[in-house]
Structures are given as C-alpha cells and as structure tokens.
Amino acid sequence: MRYDVLFPDYHIHAHTLDLCKVLECPALEQTFLEITTHSRFATSTTTLMSTEAGGSAPVPQAPEKQDVKAEKKDQNKPQQSKDQQPAAPAGEKKLSGAEIKKKKQEEKAARRAQAKAAQPSQGPAQGGQHAAGGDGKGGKAKPKQDGQHQHQHGGAKLPVRSAATAVVKDNKPSIPDCFSHLSxxxxxxxxxxxxxxxxxxxxxxxxxxxxxxxxxxxxxxxxxxxxxxxxxxxxxxxxxxxxxxxxxxxxxxxxxxxxxxxxxxxxxxxxxxxxxxxxxxxxxxxxxxxxxxxxxxxxxxxxxxxxxxxxADYVIVSTAADMIVDDDVILTYAHHHLVERTLLQARNDKKNFRVILVDDPYERVGIDLAKKLSAAGIQVAYASDLGALRTHLSETTQVLLAAEAIFSNGAMYARAGSCDIATAATDLGVRVIALCETINFTERVSIDSLTYNEIDPEHSTDVGFRLLFDTTRDKYISVVVTELGNSSATSVPAILRKLEEL
Known part of the structure; x- marks a missing residue:
C-alpha cells in the first residue's frame, strides 16, 4: 500500500515527526500520532475501500462514535481478564499483583464492617469467630470467614451454631497426670x-x-x-x-x-x-x-x-476418755464424732482439762464442735488454721486425732492436715493418739498421700486443686485405740489376722 496515496501530505507529516524528535518532545509526538491515526488514516482508508469497490465514498463517521465502539469492544472482553488485570486510571501508577490483592482485602474488610454495623443484634460469638479466624489462621481462614458471612446474611444458622459451640471454653479442671488416678x-x-x-x-x-x-x-x-x-x-x-x-x-x-x-x-x-x-x-x-x-x-x-x-464406737470412746487426766491440754483437729464423744465423755467423768481446737482452714467444721464443748463446760481455745501450730503444741500434753482408715503398714489415713499435726507433735515429744474402728482397717499399704486419696470438688479449678486426705507414717503415731484395745501402729497386721478368725 502506498502511503503517499492515502496521505497526500505524507512527507509533511514525516518532517513534523522528525521535528518532534529533534525537539525531544515525546508528548507532542504522541499527540500528533493520535490525531493522525484517528482522523487521516480512518478517512483515507474509507475512501480507498470505496474507490476500489467502485462505489461512492460514504460520509466519514465522527471520531466520537469510533470511541464508543472501542469502549463497547472493551466491555465485551472476558470479565476474568479484567479482574485479573484491572486498568489503572490515567495519571496513576499501575498496581502490582500484591497491591491489587491488598486493595481487595481492604475493600472486603470495609464491606464486613458495614454489614456488621447494619446488624447490631448479631451475637458476640459470631463476631468473636470472625476475629479469631482472621487473626489466628491468616490467609487460609479468610475464604471460610467469607462463606460464614454469606450464610449469616442468607439465613442459614447451622454453620454459625457449630462454630460457636467449638469456641466454648471447657471449664473442666486440668488435673496433672500424676493425680489422674484419683477420683x-x-x-x-x-x-x-x-x-x-x-x-x-x-x-x-x-x-x-x-x-x-x-x-x-x-x-x-x-x-x-x-x-x-x-x-x-x-x-x-x-x-x-x-x-x-x-x-x-x-x-x-x-x-x-x-x-x-x-x-x-x-x-x-x-x-x-x-x-x-x-x-x-x-x-x-x-x-x-x-x-x-x-x-x-x-x-x-x-x-x-x-x-x-x-x-465399737462405745468401746473406743470409753477407752480414749480414760486416757485423759486432770489438767490435761488436749489438741484436736477439725471435727470427728469419735473425738467429740470422747471429750464429752471425759467431761462427764468430772475431769478438768482444756482443749485447743485447730480448725480445717478450708471447711471450718470445728466451729460447731467448739460451741458444743464450751456449752458442756470445757475451756476451748480455737485456732482457725495451722499457722500457730507449734505454739499451741508447746503447751499441749496429748494430741487426739481420728482416722478414716489404717493401712496394714500402720499408716493413718485421715483428714488433710492431720499429718502436719502428728509430725510436729512427735518432733516436740507430744503423744499422738489415733482413734479408729477396726472396720476401717485395710490390708493395703500406703507410704504417701498420692496412692489413695480424693480430690475436693469444691476446691478444684484450672489453677489448682486440693486433696481431702493425707497419710501419716506409723512412726508419728504413739497409740491406736480400737474396740479391741490399745495397740501400736505396727500391730495392725496382727489385728487384721485376728479379725479374719472372727
């Protein structure tokens, strides 16, 4: 094709382009090319095609219509390519892929915030779910959040309820493995x-x-x-x-x-x-x-x-009451029916003695016992905990404790805190008397407080827990009083054999 036929002033245009290059004005050169392309080239091409076809030349269309057609052609392009590579506005810098992704995330967050503001009655569990998913999961959690967001607006409640159930905190106390065998x-x-x-x-x-x-x-x-x-x-x-x-x-x-x-x-x-x-x-x-x-x-x-x-209780109470003499100072711990009946029986026998009652700091069951003893005419000194134990033991003549069980090795299973009292009393040379029925004797052996015990349900949290009982070694027990009489803690196996014969 001959450009001098299409453009009669082709040489003039060429000289103009050379002049633009000499002047180093790219903007002027670009403008000149756009004007030439949209006007001269379009008009000359239409004239040439009509002349070759042998017809009259049609009236050339305005450049504005060509622009409209170009815009429509651009709109008919696939939507996927448009989303992948959005055109940057004139005068702005073209965005990279990371910047486009970040911009989409910001727009999505803005839409969520707007939807959340439009629904003030939305449950806190749903909001907490979005926040937890966005902060903890990173990019992988965001599609899941979008899906949940759509279900919420669409009316489906099942995914929201299941997710809310999953984030409910388990209030069950955490027990260490070394105590997992305890009930x-x-x-x-x-x-x-x-x-x-x-x-x-x-x-x-x-x-x-x-x-x-x-x-x-x-x-x-x-x-x-x-x-x-x-x-x-x-x-x-x-x-x-x-x-x-x-x-x-x-x-x-x-x-x-x-x-x-x-x-x-x-x-x-x-x-x-x-x-x-x-x-x-x-x-x-x-x-x-x-x-x-x-x-x-x-x-x-x-x-x-x-x-x-x-x-058995009657015999134990009578035997233990006979072991109390005038001017004795009896120290006891918390409350037990055998100890209570023993002290009241000794008072009925017209014996004058004092009682130091050290209470359980967790249950305070000794307050009622102190009131009963005081009402019976017994002088009682009440201590709310074990803080001043050695001070009280320094003026004590006998320690009276009740056992929940006696093991075959002579260890005493009693309320938590009994071991502290028996150990401190033995160190100070104070006699320790344990009261227990033979039905509480067992052939099992225990040397610590972890083998057999119970966890206190009222004092068991995620921070810690409390054991209900402790185990006192036989060397800290002076005498064991049963319905069969007084014996040492080391004589328990002989008592068990005698019970089998009965």
Missing part, C-alpha cells in the same frame, strides 16, 4: 441412674456427693441401713427359675453399689462391709425360701451394725 465426687442426675437403683439409694447418693454425709463410718451405716430398712432387700422377690443367693447380688445389689461409687469413691469401711455382705449372701442355702433368706440377711446386717459400729 472426685460428682452429682449424678437421678434420670441418668440405672433403672434398678432403689429410690432410697438415689437419695443417699445425692447426700454423699454433696458431702452432707462425710466421714466413713456415717457413710457405711447409712449404706447398710438403706440396704436393710429401706426395702432394698425386703422388697426383693426372686424371679422364677433363679435362687436368692445367685440372682440378688448381680441384679439387685451391684447396681446400688455402682451408683453410690459413681456419686463418691467408696471408702475402705464400705468396701469391707460390702465384701462381708456378699459373703453372707453367698452362704444362703439355695433351698431356703425367699422370706427366710431375706430375714436371715437382715438380721446379719443388724448384728454387723451393732457390733462393728455401735459397740
């Missing part, structure tokens, strides 16, 4: 208990889990009475084809025991009594009628309570 009392809803559990046992379990019945002997007596007098045994009827001794234990007695154990860990005296009860059931003659078998079993339970609990 803790917990309240069980009656609707979740086994259908075979007697209503009387359900109530007893609630009392145990709430520590309304705390010490071991009281729990043991209440359990046996629930089995005996509250229709657990008397209301039982042996099914056809079974015998009393083979059906009652597995189908009636075991569900009661499992429920009580789930409410609070079984103490040593309860374990001994239940083993004895199962032994008595197994001894029932299979040919014996149900009425006679139940009568025999109820009589055995009554005799057990009378001999191993009632008479």
């Amino acid at each position: 803790m009392a917990r309240r069980i809803d009656m609707t979740h208990a086994d259908k075979d559990v007697n209503p009387a046992v359900l109530v007893l379990g609630e009392h145990m889990s709430a520590f309304a019945i705390s010490d071991s002997i009281t729990r043991l007596e209440a359990t046996l009475l629930a089995f005996r007098k509250l229709q657990v045994i008397e209301s039982y009827t042996t099914p056809h084809g079974f015998t009393f001794s083979r059906h009652f234990t597995s189908h009636v007695l075991n569900p009661q025991i499992e429920y009580l154990t789930a409410c609070r860990p079984m103490c040593f005296s309860m374990g001994n009594a239940i083993r004895w009860l199962k032994l008595q059931i197994s001894k029932v003659d299979i040919d014996l009628p149900d009425s006679d078998a139940k009568k025999l079993l109820c009589e055995s339970i009554d005799n057990f309570i009378r001999e191993r609990i009632t008479l």
Whole structure:
C-alpha cells in the first residue's frame, strides 16, 4: 500500500515527526500520532475501500462514535481478564499483583464492617469467630470467614451454631497426670441412674456427693441401713427359675453399689462391709425360701451394725476418755464424732482439762464442735488454721486425732492436715493418739498421700486443686485405740489376722 496515496501530505507529516524528535518532545509526538491515526488514516482508508469497490465514498463517521465502539469492544472482553488485570486510571501508577490483592482485602474488610454495623443484634460469638479466624489462621481462614458471612446474611444458622459451640471454653479442671488416678465426687442426675437403683439409694447418693454425709463410718451405716430398712432387700422377690443367693447380688445389689461409687469413691469401711455382705449372701442355702433368706440377711446386717459400729464406737470412746487426766491440754483437729464423744465423755467423768481446737482452714467444721464443748463446760481455745501450730503444741500434753482408715503398714489415713499435726507433735515429744474402728482397717499399704486419696470438688479449678486426705507414717503415731484395745501402729497386721478368725 502506498502511503503517499492515502496521505497526500505524507512527507509533511514525516518532517513534523522528525521535528518532534529533534525537539525531544515525546508528548507532542504522541499527540500528533493520535490525531493522525484517528482522523487521516480512518478517512483515507474509507475512501480507498470505496474507490476500489467502485462505489461512492460514504460520509466519514465522527471520531466520537469510533470511541464508543472501542469502549463497547472493551466491555465485551472476558470479565476474568479484567479482574485479573484491572486498568489503572490515567495519571496513576499501575498496581502490582500484591497491591491489587491488598486493595481487595481492604475493600472486603470495609464491606464486613458495614454489614456488621447494619446488624447490631448479631451475637458476640459470631463476631468473636470472625476475629479469631482472621487473626489466628491468616490467609487460609479468610475464604471460610467469607462463606460464614454469606450464610449469616442468607439465613442459614447451622454453620454459625457449630462454630460457636467449638469456641466454648471447657471449664473442666486440668488435673496433672500424676493425680489422674484419683477420683472426685460428682452429682449424678437421678434420670441418668440405672433403672434398678432403689429410690432410697438415689437419695443417699445425692447426700454423699454433696458431702452432707462425710466421714466413713456415717457413710457405711447409712449404706447398710438403706440396704436393710429401706426395702432394698425386703422388697426383693426372686424371679422364677433363679435362687436368692445367685440372682440378688448381680441384679439387685451391684447396681446400688455402682451408683453410690459413681456419686463418691467408696471408702475402705464400705468396701469391707460390702465384701462381708456378699459373703453372707453367698452362704444362703439355695433351698431356703425367699422370706427366710431375706430375714436371715437382715438380721446379719443388724448384728454387723451393732457390733462393728455401735459397740465399737462405745468401746473406743470409753477407752480414749480414760486416757485423759486432770489438767490435761488436749489438741484436736477439725471435727470427728469419735473425738467429740470422747471429750464429752471425759467431761462427764468430772475431769478438768482444756482443749485447743485447730480448725480445717478450708471447711471450718470445728466451729460447731467448739460451741458444743464450751456449752458442756470445757475451756476451748480455737485456732482457725495451722499457722500457730507449734505454739499451741508447746503447751499441749496429748494430741487426739481420728482416722478414716489404717493401712496394714500402720499408716493413718485421715483428714488433710492431720499429718502436719502428728509430725510436729512427735518432733516436740507430744503423744499422738489415733482413734479408729477396726472396720476401717485395710490390708493395703500406703507410704504417701498420692496412692489413695480424693480430690475436693469444691476446691478444684484450672489453677489448682486440693486433696481431702493425707497419710501419716506409723512412726508419728504413739497409740491406736480400737474396740479391741490399745495397740501400736505396727500391730495392725496382727489385728487384721485376728479379725479374719472372727
């Protein structure tokens, strides 16, 4: 194609371009080329095409229409390429890929803020979910946040509820691994208990889990009475084809025991009594009628309570009261029914003595005991904690403690804090007397407070927890008072052998 035909003044334009280059004016050169391209070239091309076709030359279109067509052509381009490479406005710097991504994120954040402001009643869990996802997950969490945001505006609640449930903090206390074997009392809803559990046992379990019945002997007596007098045994009827001794234990007695154990860990005296009860059931003659078998079993339970609990407590109280003399200063810890009855019995025997009562700093159960002793005419000095223990022991003649259990190696299992008192008293040369029924003796061995213990549910948090009991070594116990008499802590194995013979 000949440019001199299309552009009659082609040489003039060439000279003008050369002049622009000589003057080093790129802007003028660009403007001249745009004018030439849009006007001269378009008009000359149309004229040439019409002349070659043999027709008359049409009226040339205005440059504005060509611009409109160009804009429409640009609009018809694929939307994906436009999003990937957005055109920068005139006079502005072209944005890089990272800058474009950052700009999109800012626009998205602005839209979220606007939507959140438009819905002030939106739950705090949803807002916390967006914040947690954006801060903790980085770029990977943002698509998930967008999806959740769309579901919220669209009306779908399920993803929001599940996410809110996931961020709920677990209030369960964290127990170290070294204490994970220890149990803790917990309240069980009656609707979740086994259908075979007697209503009387359900109530007893609630009392145990709430520590309304705390010490071991009281729990043991209440359990046996629930089995005996509250229709657990008397209301039982042996099914056809079974015998009393083979059906009652597995189908009636075991569900009661499992429920009580789930409410609070079984103490040593309860374990001994239940083993004895199962032994008595197994001894029932299979040919014996149900009425006679139940009568025999109820009589055995009554005799057990009378001999191993009632008479045992009476003998222990009388023996310990005889060990108190005039002008004695007795130091005791917290509250126990054996210690209370011993001090009151000594007062009834017309003995004059003083009592220093060191209370449990967590439960304050000694306040009621101090009031009872004062009402009985006993001079009582009350200490709220173990802070001044050695000062009180310096004027003490005897220490009177009650045990929850005695291990076969002579160690005493008692309320937490008893070991501190016994250790300090032995160091100062003060006699330590331990009161315990033989039903609380166990063949197990313990040398520390971690093997057998319970976690206090009322003082168990994420920060720390408290143990209910501690273990005192036999060398810190001067004498153990039982219904069989006074003995040293090292004589426990001999007492256990004697109990087996009985």
